[in-house]
Amino acid sequence: MTLLQFFARHHREIFQGTLEHIWLVGIAMLLAVGIGVPLGIIVAKRPWLSKPILGGANIAETIPSLALFGFLLPVPWLGGRADRLAIAALALYALLPIIRNTAAGITGVQHAVRDAARGMGMTERQILLQVELPLSFSTILAGIRIATVLTIGIATIAAAVGAGGLGEFIFRGLAMVNNQLILAGAIPAALLALGADAVLSLLERRLRPVRA
């Protein structure tokens, strides 16, 4: 049986797995953006908090992914369901690039622009919302893009704790020494990553601020 025939025969399961994968990554990314962007703003604005926040995110990043799923298992609400557990772990992985790029975008706004904004009598909040965030939008989006691509890859490991997704095929294929089964997980995952990268890159270029 060729690979194409295999894909044709199992397209329903593969499609199902892909949807699960997108769901895991999508929710994890929403969480990571919701937490990471505010944390990035804090890192940029409150230097004394930048070390603990970046340090924490760095540590999460260095834990091997399989181990991280294991560590989260005993956590009361999270450990109870495989998809919650997987989403939490993926969100933790996605945090660092988002925090870092948000902070870099904001601290990268030219001093003169910030000085002028303050001198014109804008409040800190107005400066953040009307000047700093719009000017760092494409940098933040680059962080989100990197995190998304990373998370799509790592999400295949979520199948190890029974969270489903394309990893399911990879693990089954490994157990059964069936390359076609492995590829049924790996190829759609790679295409997802490439697709996400392409779409987000395009958005990033569109939103790149004009230079002063």
Next chain:
Amino acid sequence: MPNNSSGNSNTPSNVSAADASATAIELRNVSYNLPNGRSLLHDLSLTVENGETLVLLGRSGAGKSTALKLINRMLELSGGEIRVEGKSTIDWDPIALRRHIGYVIQEIGLFPHYTVEQNISLVPRLEKWPEDRTRARVAELMKLVGLEPAKFLHRHPHELSGGQRQRVGIARALAADPPILLLDEPFGALDPLTRGELQREFQELEQLIRKTIVLVTHHVGEALLLGSRIGVIEAGTLVGLYTPKEFLAAKEPVAAGYVANLRMYPNEEGDL
């Protein structure tokens, strides 16, 4: 004490007693230290009268820009007091104080993601002016600073020349019609020809707008051209305060040094 050589000692005190509101800005024994303790300004005292243009002249790092930033509370005083329209700056809400004072810096600091129109209308929009009033004001200001609205309204800063950008910077500072204007080396980053053009135009503008202006520069010609008085700052304090005419005849070594420097160029005086 500033070496104020004008008139006898009775006249100034009589004037200030009779008309206290003539003073727009008053600096009293102002000092500013960096967090590491280094002193940038010490014991600086001077007054800026309503409607005059006071130029602070001094070398780079003398503390001129710091003095400006203390007036609009971009920096907080380490000692002394600054009164703006009779009220101490610490009693002003800093946001209200800054919206009351136009501010122009050498690097201009236009918002790169805003059009010319949006940049100029910044403070009116923050102050929630009605839209038609804001629009009319933007058009009026653009004409005032010599930018044709139809051509420049929707351009972004990166589509403008340095001189055009600084015109927008000046228009932005004037937008909400603040009675006071602080200019920090406004023409410093421009090439000599553009600088000269803008200086001459600004001189006309001064007559038109009648603001209280404090302008910081290290360019003697600019000080003489635009200033009604010139305060010489050296190593963080005021070493002399002159009218342009007095400045040219000053005996005090720093001022005399500037004048000597000016005379080094044979034709520079014609350019004053």
